[in-house]
Amino acid sequence: MTDLSTTLAGVKLNNPLVLASGVRGNNAGLLIRAAMEGAGAVTSKSCSLQPREGHPNPTMMQKGDFMLNAIGLSNPGVEDEIGEIKEAVAHAGVPVIASVYGGSAPDFEKTAEMIAQAKPAIIELDASCPNVHREGEMFSSSAQSASGLARAVKTRLKAQAKTASIPLFIKLAPNVPDIGQIALECQKAGADGITAINTMPAMWIDVRARKPVLANQYGGLSGPALLPIALRCVHAIRKKCSLPIIGGGGVNSGEDAAAMLMAGANAVSIGSAVYYRRNAFGEIRAELQEFMQEEGFARVSDIRLEE
Amino acid sequence: MKTSAKKTKEKKREARPEPRQMENAALESADALGFDASLLLRSSVSSSLPIRAKVVKKEEENDLVSLLTLDVQMPNAMPGQFVMAWRPGMDEKPMSVAEVKPSLQLAIARAGPCSERLADAKVGDTIYVRGPLGKPFWPVGRKWLMVGGGYGFAPLRYLARVGMENGIEVESVCGARNKGLLMRPGPGKNHVTTDDGSEGKKGNVMAVLQPLLSSQKFDCVYSCGPERMMKAVAEVCKKHGVKSQLSVERYMKCGIGVCGHCAMGGWLSCVDGPSIDGEEALANPAFGVYHTDRAGRKIKY
Ligand SMILES: Cc1cc2nc3c(=O)[nH]c(=O)nc-3n(C[C@H](O)[C@H](O)[C@H](O)COP(=O)(O)OP(=O)(O)OC[C@H]3O[C@@H](n4cnc5c(N)ncnc54)[C@H](O)[C@@H]3O)c2cc1C
Ligand SMILES: Cc1cc2nc3c(=O)[nH]c(=O)nc-3n(C[C@H](O)[C@H](O)[C@H](O)COP(=O)(O)O)c2cc1C
Ligand code: FES
Numbered sequence: 001m002t003d004l005s006t007t008l009a010g011v012k013l014n015n016p017l018v019l020a021s022g023v024r025g026n027n028a029g030l031l032i033r034a035a036m037e038g039a040g041a042v043t044s045k046s047c048s049l050q051p052r053e054g055h056p057n058p059t060m061m062q063k064g065d066f067m068l069n070a071i072g073l074s075n076p077g078v079e080d081e082i083g084e085i086k087e088a089v090a091h092a093g094v095p096v097i098a099s100v101y102g103g104s105a106p107d108f109e110k111t112a113e114m115i116a117q118a119k120p121a122i123i124e125l126d127a128s129c130p131n132v133h134r135e136g137e138m139f140s141s142s143a144q145s146a147s148g149l150a151r152a153v154k155t156r157l158k159a160q161a162k163t164a165s166i167p168l169f170i171k172l173a174p175n176v177p178d179i180g181q182i183a184l185e186c187q188k189a190g191a192d193g194i195t196a197i198n199t200m201p202a203m204w205i206d207v208r209a210r211k212p213v214l215a216n217q218y219g220g221l222s223g224p225a226l227l228p229i230a231l232r233c234v235h236a237i238r239k240k241c242s243l244p245i246i247g248g249g250g251v252n253s254g255e256d257a258a259a260m261l262m263a264g265a266n267a268v269s270i271g272s273a274v275y276y277r278r279n280a281f282g283e284i285r286a287e288l289q290e291f292m293q294e295e296g297f298a299r300v301s302d303i304r305l306e307e
Numbered sequence: 308m309k310t311s312a313k314k315t316k317e318k319k320r321e322a323r324p325e326p327r328q329m330e331n332a333a334l335e336s337a338d339a340l341g342f343d344a345s346l347l348l349r350s351s352v353s354s355s356l357p358i359r360a361k362v363v364k365k366e367e368e369n370d371l372v373s374l375l376t377l378d379v380q381m382p383n384a385m386p387g388q389f390v391m392a393w394r395p396g397m398d399e400k401p402m403s404v405a406e407v408k409p410s411l412q413l414a415i416a417r418a419g420p421c422s423e424r425l426a427d428a429k430v431g432d433t434i435y436v437r438g439p440l441g442k443p444f445w446p447v448g449r450k451w452l453m454v455g456g457g458y459g460f461a462p463l464r465y466l467a468r469v470g471m472e473n474g475i476e477v478e479s480v481c482g483a484r485n486k487g488l489l490m491r492p493g494p495g496k497n498h499v500t501t502d503d504g505s506e507g508k509k510g511n512v513m514a515v516l517q518p519l520l521s522s523q524k525f526d527c528v529y530s531c532g533p534e535r536m537m538k539a540v541a542e543v544c545k546k547h548g549v550k551s552q553l554s555v556e557r558y559m560k561c562g563i564g565v566c567g568h569c570a571m572g573g574w575l576s577c578v579d580g581p582s583i584d585g586e587e588a589l590a591n592p593a594f595g596v597y598h599t600d601r602a603g604r605k606i607k608y
Binding site: 022026059071271 | 355356357359391393395397398399400433435437559560561562563564565566567568570572573574575593600602603605
């Protein structure tokens with residue numbers, strides 16, 4: 001028998017596949033759908049204090065093994081989001097991870113505190129967004145700003161009995177010199193887990209139009225092409241940091257998920273695979289189970305690199 | 308062509324698990340109407356990149372709608388599918404495929420800044436299209452009724468043409484607020500309604516639809532137009548025990564089922580739709596009640 005369950009900071013998942021933030025997670029109906037399709041946990045689209053329209057279209061291009069998006073974090077704002085998360089928590093039947101982001105640490109704190117009312121299983125900070133106080137540099141660009149953010153939000157959540165027990169994950173970006181060090185500093189600052197990775201900054205040019213295809217010019221690369229970058233990042237984080245990791249980026253099959261677990265992840269996020277696979281969660285879960293049977297792994301935690 | 312389509316379909320099915328039931332219907336639809344079904348499987352769409360298109364013909368269909376003929380061959384873009392249309396410097400917006408013969412046509416209504424700029428494209432101007440995207444209408448039975456409101460009649464006219472070429476009996480109801488907003492009639496018998504009575508029967512499409520459903524037995528009613536109109540159409544069809552299919556539009560960003568913005572509850576307009584079974588739509592609590600804006604805020608109809 002193979003046991004697909006895993007735990008993340010005390011939160012039990014019936015299988016390690018987690019819907020990534022920003023991919024088909026804009027409302028309760030979609031989060032519930034991902035759970036029905038087989039996700040072990042679901043992450044909501046990142047929400048902010050105020051509604052955001054995001055970048056104008058074109059916000060997406062896709063070619064072969066990758067896609068670029070510049071959605072620009074459009075979301076209806078945390079007040080509307082509370083209702084969606086509440087409904088998802090009540091009906092998804094799997095842990096709901098609420099993703100939040102802000103332009104400053106106080107924005108993050110307030111948004112996290114508000115979303116906590118909906119009782120998500122985990123709160124995830126999308127730290128790969130620009131910090132308005134640091135000339136648009138990402139929070140996750142340096143160990144100092146990432147850990148500062150984790151500390152600030154954790155302190156705020158701990159201040160109230162109702163929110164103190166909600167685990168706090170911080171999501172890191174791949175385009176940094178030492179992602180392991182950043183994760184370690186976040187651990188020291190009180191984060192309960194790491195999510196990695198977000199998309200990789202990228203660009204596409206239509207040579208006939210002689211124009212960047214995305215209205216925002218730059219976007220984030222995701223999809224199968226991202227996997228090797230993600231594996232290295234998760235492996236580097238695991239070398240330095242002992243927190244639970246939701247590892248993802250380009251996972252598109254059961255074997256990809258196994259690779260992510262071997263790199264050091266405790267759960268595996270699935271995003272762009274919803275485009276490449278008909279039923280990403282059901283299929284990847286079945287493939288992972290098959291892999292475990294073939295290779296004689298009884299538990300998800302057994303899937304490790306050979307010592 | 309049909310057999311080769313079947314073969315590819317088999318191959319795709321081997322490589323990937325069974326498509327969902329609705330997708331099966333769409334695949335059969337492609338087969339029945341002479342399209343290459345394999346192209347409906349998203350896995351066979353190798354990219355979602357803009358294709359350059361030149362406007363080769365421009366007709367003003369009515370006071371608001373320009374019918375653009377583009378120099379793009381998209382023979383497998385089926386009725387009910389859409390493309391994302393883009394003029395650099397402006398937003399990219401979903402537009403239904405209005406016809407593919409002799410080449411791709413879009414019927415663009417001036418609704419806001421982006422559609423205005425697209426509709427204002429002149430012969431020789433360049434726009435870009437990404438597609439075909441979304442789930443097409445699928446055939447049900449041998450006698451169809453089209454019910455279109457405003458620019459929504461464009462994809463139905465294309466469906467009517469394809470249906471009639473396949474020996475299906477087709478009638479159409481085409482409604483608009485006034486004479487100046489009427490779309491051109493489709494092939495086969497047409498019934499026209501205008502809210503102000505400036506042409507055809509005075510009233511909305513329901514004024515013609517109700518008596519038609521009482522006097523004739525249609526196998527399926529296909530409807531595209533304002534959502535509240537489609538809701539009324541689906542309800543009256545349900546009452547008469549007639550199948551209906553609608554085209555439900557939501558604010559789109561990626562157009563390929565990834566970003567989740569075009570959701571109506573757990574249903575995504577860009578990949579689960581836009582074509583949807585009338586009863587399935589009626590069962591969705593958001594249908595006809597609210598859509599979402601660019602930020603994802605709920606906007607009541
Ligand atoms: C699948 C699909 C197919 C479509 N096919 C066509 C077509 O064939 N021809 C055509 O002219 N248009 C079509 N549209 C609508 C089109 O994509 C744009 O929404 C419309 O042109 C308005 O864009 P805009 O930027 O010009 O105006 P905006 O400034 O964005 O909007 C103008 C007005 O239209 C309303 N509006 C915008 N988008 C929607 C929507 N999705 N649903 C309801 N109301 C909306 C706004 O609330 C506003 O009042 C389609 C939409 C979808 C989702
Ligand atoms: C359309 C789209 C929107 C995204 N939005 C968010 C977001 O709001 N917050 C976030 O933390 N990550 C967001 N991401 C990043 C994904 O969560 C994920 O980290 C990334 O896509 C890599 O994984 P994948 O290759 O499995 O998609 C988004 C990705 C895509 C494709
Ligand atoms: S527009 Fe992105 S999922 Fe439909």
